[in-house]
Structure formats: C-alpha cells, structure tokens
Amino acid sequence: MGSKPRGRNFSDQNGMSAQVTNTNTSPVPTGTVRGKLTPDAPLAKHVWFKSGGNADWLFEPADLDDLKAFLKALEPGTPVMPLGVGSNMIIRDGGVPGVVIKLGAAFAEVNVTGETTIEAGAFAPVSMVARRAAKAGIDGLRFFIGIPGSVGGVTKMNGGCYGRETCDVLTSCDVILPGGEFVTLTNADLAFSYRHSALPEGAVVVAVRFEGFPGDPEEIKADMARISNTRKESQPIGSMTGGSTFKNPEGHSSWKLIDDAGLRGFTHGGAQVSEKHCNFLINTGTATSTDIEELGELVREKVYANSGIKLEWEIRRVGRV
Incomplete structure (x- = not known):
C-alpha cells in the first residue's frame, strides 16, 4: 500500500498546512498506473522561472483513465498539485510535498x-x-x-x-x-x-x-x-519569468506603482524587476526561488512605503520554504 505521510509541516501561500510525504515508497500500489511516476523529481525545468526544488513524486498520466486510477488509489490526505505549462508560478526551493500531476499530450x-x-x-x-x-x-x-x-x-x-x-x-x-x-x-x-x-x-x-x-x-x-x-x-518575452507578478489594485496598475517607487531594474540576488515591464520579475540566470520571492516581498514593502497601497501576489508560490 501507499506510504504514510511523515516529517515536518509546511505552510503554503494560503497558510494551509500539510505534511511531507515519505518518498521511499510509492504513493500507490505497484502496477496501479501506466503513466510515469518519478520520485524526488526536479521541477525547475517544468516552470518558466527555471528555479525551485523537487516534487516528492511527479506523476505523468498516460490518459484520462490512468489519471482516474492513480487518484483513486492514492492514499487519502496526500497533497496533490496539478502543474500546467509552469507560467505564473514560483516553486519554492524546498520542493513540493506529496504528488505533482503533470499532464501531457x-x-x-x-x-x-x-x-x-x-x-x-x-x-x-x-x-x-x-x-x-x-x-x-x-x-x-x-x-x-x-x-x-x-x-x-x-x-x-x-x-x-x-x-x-x-x-x-x-x-x-x-x-x-x-x-x-x-x-x-x-x-x-x-x-x-x-x-x-x-x-x-x-x-x-x-x-x-x-x-x-x-x-x-x-x-x-x-x-x-x-x-x-x-x-x-512591452513584456520580457523570452526571459525566465513568471508573467504578471501582482494583481492590479482597483483603480491602479501594478507596473506603474512599482515604477513610481523607483524599482525598475531593481535586483536582489539573481532576481530582477524587469526593466521592460515592472510587474514582471526575472531570473537573470542564477536566481533561486527564494531570491525571486524575497524580491517580490521587497517590492511590496517599497510600493507600500511610497504609495500606501499593498500589492497582492498574482503569481502562485507553492511548496516548502
């Protein structure tokens, strides 16, 4: 049978708590699925920022019936996170607990x-x-x-x-x-x-x-x-980015609030506020996900200090800190 979760708790961006999954044992009985099930799977290559940790398990289903069989057999309470093309997402450096579902052709x-x-x-x-x-x-x-x-x-x-x-x-x-x-x-x-x-x-x-x-x-x-x-x-197409970083506050544009705070091109570690569009963060080539998320928090602090407006994240931030 599947393994029982063990280990420390973590909090995601919504403050929800889950447990780290034991990756030594398959989360579903052997022979349950036809798709590809990979333990300790790197996720950076699957997201636009090209950063972040590993998934405890990455499941790539062969088809719809395969996905149904997998989720039916999965031990109740195991965290599940679908992953699309990997835009609009920061995978934290500590990786993602449970199972990441990566759909395909x-x-x-x-x-x-x-x-x-x-x-x-x-x-x-x-x-x-x-x-x-x-x-x-x-x-x-x-x-x-x-x-x-x-x-x-x-x-x-x-x-x-x-x-x-x-x-x-x-x-x-x-x-x-x-x-x-x-x-x-x-x-x-x-x-x-x-x-x-x-x-x-x-x-x-x-x-x-x-x-x-x-x-x-x-x-x-x-x-x-x-x-x-x-x-x-107008946007840094081709860069390692995640799309629009912050939601537009009512009556305002996030990019202009960031620009007005003097943050165009601002850097932190290997992460940078795009010089082309201030509501985009960029991995300049060496950024960790921590660099990127910390840069976003610095932007929020400086925009609030300059305008009194609190920017809200639009990009999803998932996984262990």
Whole structure:
C-alpha cells in the first residue's frame, strides 16, 4: 500500500498546512498506473522561472483513465498539485510535498464542437484555443492569445487580459477530484472572482468548454496579431519569468506603482524587476526561488512605503520554504 505521510509541516501561500510525504515508497500500489511516476523529481525545468526544488513524486498520466486510477488509489490526505505549462508560478526551493500531476499530450487537444463552442484539454495552451477559434470564425476568445498559460491554469486562476477573463467565456469544465471521482463543474460552480476560482483543493482539471460568438476570421486574426506584437514590445518575452507578478489594485496598475517607487531594474540576488515591464520579475540566470520571492516581498514593502497601497501576489508560490 501507499506510504504514510511523515516529517515536518509546511505552510503554503494560503497558510494551509500539510505534511511531507515519505518518498521511499510509492504513493500507490505497484502496477496501479501506466503513466510515469518519478520520485524526488526536479521541477525547475517544468516552470518558466527555471528555479525551485523537487516534487516528492511527479506523476505523468498516460490518459484520462490512468489519471482516474492513480487518484483513486492514492492514499487519502496526500497533497496533490496539478502543474500546467509552469507560467505564473514560483516553486519554492524546498520542493513540493506529496504528488505533482503533470499532464501531457493526451490532455492537449482543442476541438470545435459547435458553431460557437470550443472544447480543450487542460494542458493545451490557451493561445492554441484562440487560434483554433479564430480559424473557425468564433469570436470572444481572442484575448487568450495574450496569456502565456494552459487551459487548466487559466481555469484555476480566472486568467485574463485586455478587459476579458476566463469566466466570460467558460461554460463548464471536467475535473478529477481527490479520490478519483470525475465531475463536471459549471461556470457558477467555480464562483469566479478576480484571478481566483473555487476549484476544489487538489482537483485536477482535465477538459474545459468555452462559448464565443460568430465573428470574421480575418478580423479576429488581425487583432490577435496586434495583441501578440504589443505583448512582444512591452513584456520580457523570452526571459525566465513568471508573467504578471501582482494583481492590479482597483483603480491602479501594478507596473506603474512599482515604477513610481523607483524599482525598475531593481535586483536582489539573481532576481530582477524587469526593466521592460515592472510587474514582471526575472531570473537573470542564477536566481533561486527564494531570491525571486524575497524580491517580490521587497517590492511590496517599497510600493507600500511610497504609495500606501499593498500589492497582492498574482503569481502562485507553492511548496516548502
């Protein structure tokens, strides 16, 4: 049978407590799954910052049935964290307890399912959803071209840009709950708010359905090209970064608050505030996740001292400190 958690407690960014999993024994009975199960697995290569510790276990399911079987067999109480394309995330240097679920090609299909509807696997980049919708003459999803994330990631965090959010177009999603139960959740079930959803803790999104409206393919494509060019010109594309670091306070832009505090290009260890866009933090090549997170906290302190406004993290910070 699976191992029992042992070791010290840790606190994640929400203050929730869990225990370190014993990685000497498989968390599921031998022969339970067909996918790849790796102990003490490095995660830095899977995230955009290219930093951070290891997962106690990394599971890469072969397909949907394999994922269901794994979560059903997993010892109750074992922490589970889905990992998409690794944008908008800091993996702390102490690593991630329990099991990290990394979906792959079996969860990356994007299909037009109706005149104005798209269904996409959770691992598919949302930019692919935008392009597929444009080709089919489905409008309303063009903003996805500006988000460097996966379908599962934007669902969990209600990703958005240019005045639109995932909640504006998502109709329902399929998830696997801890214990292996397959359920479909509606837009209302997810209770979306700014950069947040009520997706159950440990649930793994596997597929999502989006609803747009009829549009002209060439006009949509032209506007998406404009969005892509604007992003390339204004954001540090190609750098080791995590996307927008802080939420925009009501009535303010985080980048301007950071710039006004004199922090453009500010460094801490191997981490830097982007000179191109102040709401992006960058790993200059030698940064640890601790460097990056500490830089973010220094930015918050200095912005508060300068403006009286407390910035809230948008990037997820997960794992052991």
